[in-house]
Amino acid sequence: DTEVTQTPKHLVMGMTNKKSLKCEQHMGHRAMYWYKQKAKKPPELMFVYSYEKLSINESVPSRFSPECPNSSLLNLHLHALQPEDSALYLCASSQPGRSSGANVLTFGAGSRLTVL
Amino acid sequence: GENVEQHPSTLSVQEGDSAVIKCTYSDSASNYFPWYKQELGKRPQLIIDIRSNVGEKKDQRIAVTLNKTAKHFSLHITETQPEDSAVYFCAATDTGTASKLTFGTGTRLQVTL
16 A cells, blocks of 8 residues: 545635644654645645654644544644634645655645635 | 755756756755655655755756755756656755645756657
């Protein structure tokens, strides 16, 4: 299995809702990432988990809460979002280290979020 | 932190011509430079990458060159085809426990018939 699977593909939520985005990979990768991508912009890093521990948080508002239950799963919990949070949320994974092939990111297809 | 600049922002070429996209980076510690292709509504997909211990890498019609002294790297696509039309992102990072990729702003490549 060489894929990163994200669910749901599309999500529409109100500003008072609580929802979660899910990401799964079975490539044995030990680093997992959340990126946010607005239209016509590059992906922006939000969070990095390395060996199931949060290693990077790019000053993301607390209404976004990541969780890494195990080495294959990554969640992003959403609460009290704003319309400007509407974007494509991309999950990615990689194998940490310095060997060749390390740190090559594999992206999921993304979850397109619309906040009303 | 790392800062990656990418040029041009849009590029239109005729089918069969070559396309070149250039990026510069600021952090001399960066040692891994991937290129991603993103078609409309799709995920970014790695098309080629280069590490700082080599100056050039080629994969069929795609090549990447790296000049560590000048801190710039370039993507070269030869014999362009309509299916090469997409947005291309360069990126740079210092590899370690986890990769904190910094992306360039993207180049929209349009290959016309």
